[in-house]
Amino acid sequence: ASSHLSPTRTLSVSQASAGATPAISQSRLSLSQLKVKDMAGAKGVKPDNAKKSAVVTNGEMIEYYEISGCYILRPWTMSIWEIMQTFFDAEIKKMKIKTCYFPLFVSNNVLQKEKDHIEGFAPEVAWVTRSGDSDLEVPIAIRPTSETVMYPYFSKWIRGHRDLPLKLNQWCNVVRWEFSNPTPFIRSREFLWQEGHTAFATKEEADTEVLEILELYRRLYEEYLAVPVVKGKKSEMEKFAGGLYTTSVEAFIPNTGRGVQGATSHCLGQNFAKMFEINFEDEKGEKAMVWQNSWAYSTRTIGVMVMTHGDDRGLVLPPKVAAIQVIVIHVPYKDADIKEILSACSATVKVLCDLGIRAEADLRENYSPGWKYSHWEMKGVRAVRRDNAAKIDIPMDGLVDKVKCMLDDIQQNMFNVAKQKRDACVQVAKTWDEFIEALSQKKLILAPWCDEEEVEKDVKTKTKGETGAAKTLCSPFDQPQLPEGIIIVHCALHRGNLPRNGRTGDGVIKV
């Protein structure tokens, strides 16, 4: 008898269905195949979308739905979301940020309040125009984000410096009616997120919080989802509409050579405060405007995790976010005392659970152990197998320690592997030729950069092609040393080789 950990690899679609009962496997297969076909058939959909779709449906993570771009988040996904939520919510509560809930519905004049802001969102808004049998006098929008819903209340609630800082967060759904290729988790028309909105008396406080939140986002990705990210500042072109500056964590998917924005933490400056008249009386009795931040991460995080740890053969879940970290499967054989095996399995689960490991037993007798291995591996769970539970060959204490160690190892290993892969894709480009070359090799490019909108637009235009246009992801906080007199790539190209002091930016293909 032995207790072993199955390989962290999951199985392909065909293998996974081998042991299943025909009814289930066929329907599941046909469903996912159908959807894959749908996805690939849609114009401009890259094969990796289709692949990911198969992973997420076979892993029972999401389900497609009649309305394009709307997905059903199945229990497996929701528990990942809930684990992240538990971590993040506790952390921001430590920062004295409070939870609240603002309405889903926004009237048009509220939505229109901040012009730059709404220009970015207007094309994606969904409108309620009817209630029951009658038309509404004025259509009502469904929130694409809540700045304009919340800030009138900030104006109402904040009067003196003692009302500051005001720090709120809400967990909710938002709707952006996009027409570009919907992709599960990454681009869906409705998604779940948290949105934090805070107001401070001073810019320094706002600046500090922006980075504190960004660090939490880094931890979510790196410590929970085992996805390496780069922290940095967005270019002028890519920053949040209406804000002062935007910071983000950026992930990179080596297979496709694409960057993915993981989460954003914005300093809004005083622009919204001006529009919404969010003023306060400072300690000297003088009227001043607040400094604001907003920050968010969404169910997209799960998509980034799937793309990082999934491949042709399936998905592997980092133990920290797996709803079930260990599955105990009994392997009955002839002459064995079934009862004794079952009770040993239950005892094992109990011991593991008592020590904070999320363990479950799959004691269903109508499925074979082989089917169960496939089933649970496809869902990304590691199986602790007990071949003969009549004899307990590992002392329970030893088992628990060993399992804990293994889970930690797996978590760390997944991050290391992902980081190695990512790092292998990082390419420093100092000239436009090097830049183009690196782009064609699907690299994550580090290049000196002037951060001028015109130049960035030009880069986009010039790189539109088979691989898709490149855009800046961020200017990483962690900057490499630049040699003296470095020439900025695009400035060098377009402005006659004028040497200027450059900052480094990641130029990367658009997601």
Place this chain on the structure above:
Amino acid sequence: MGALRLPSLTSIFAISSSRSSVFLRRSKQLHVRKFTATTKVFAQSTPATEVAPAESNQKPPVQEQGITPRSQDFNAWYLDVISMAELADYGPVRGTMVIRPYGYAIWEAIQDYLNVKFKETGHSNMYFPQFIPYSFIEKEASHVEGFSPELALVTVGGGKELEEKLVVRPTSETIVNHMFTQWIHSYRDLPLMINQWANVTRWEMRTKPFIRTLEFLWQEGHTAHATPEEAEREAMQMIDVYTKFSYEEAAIPVIPGRKSRVETFAGADRTYTIEAMMGDRKALQAGTSHNLGQNFSRAFGTQFADENGQRQHVWQTSWAISTRFVGGIIMTHGDDAGLMLPPRLASIQVVIVPIWKKANEKNEVLDAASSIKDVLHTAGIKVKLDESDQRTPGWKFNFWEMKGVPLRIEIGPRDVSSRSVVISRRDIPGKPGKVFGISMEPSVLVPYVKEKLDEIQLSLLDKAKSFRDSNIVDVSSYDELKEAISQGKWARGPWVGSDEDEQTVKEETGATLRCFPFEQPQGPKKCLMTGSPADEVAIFAKSY
């Protein structure tokens, strides 16, 4: 630039015509009296979605003023509590609301408890899209009939007219069944038991914060079973979970029972409910659990192959509790002084108010207060230290009473030297609720505070129970029923009346049949309306 348009009370909370003039006068006073205190000036508004602009950007200083006494005007009191205790504010669209952190914390406490119970009883959380194709809603005939007047429809998205209009979910039975049909194939896939925490929309005309809003938050459980017995057991199990929650956590002595045919959920075979009596003796339906039978599975073709390979339709349930429950807590326990929260759902269970007069006293008092705070916090008690020097202790006492914090600890210079504190209970006003000289020693203080919190929890339940029982009248004739209802009480009597009889009661008395309680008196009975032999008693009451 004018400030943002916010709706006034009058436009949001329309009330029945008989009382409207009183209400309008009342609420206008209110709105000037209360809301200038905390908001920009509200102007007259139109009943449309767009509300009138504010005319002034001035922020008047916060005025010191009390809440309308509950005994004087229950509705005004309720709105005052919500506003002054900072539970909620009015949303920018008619009939919507902003749930503020102090109000949201109550909802979080409800979620924390129920989420664990749901998982213990074998349910998994998931999330279904908010948009439902209109054709789905139409599939179950009585469902569409029940919900269609309240549906919000999205017809434009991303600047284009949509091909099919989309319903903003009023409840998710239809989309859930659409998916169950794809996920359920054989008896091995059953039972399928899921839950989601979500927002739902019902385009109601008459709204009231927490109690009835266009959008509200809830949990909705949906299950599918192989047999009708299992579905029935599940529906009963969940109404039990709700009942237990109400008694033990919310200290609300709800009456669990079965709804009449008239009041049964659109599309259900049977609806179970928990009915709570509010402080004005109106009934509040605080949670429901439906046995859906095969109505939705037949409409959506949700079938499974049983052990003999026969195709059968699944048997289903659905059940929900919403942010309405927060309104129920306010209206059950609150008093003239404001909100009163049951300790188990309070986000602040204990508030510490330090008292000092001279500057040299401040430090030692604050030091002692914050070490008490640490001790209680470490012991798992939700504690807040109000150390601001902007307000007097007296102001703080009133403020935290109004916010419904169950226990208050006072500590002054003399207490510091005697190493003791003064503890006051929110549920017992004045001197009788105040105990002096409780030792600061953690070994004494912590168990004392815990014991008091438990006592308050029980005492709130007992008080609500005796209030409820003293306001339920057993009736044996329609005249007695009318009499009880006209006194504002609940009437309980034998009932086998028809749907039309029930309608008559509603039209003539304003009371509806709340439920046939599970707990039934023994012995032969005759229907209060028809005089025919009756098996059960029913409860009639006016309701929210």
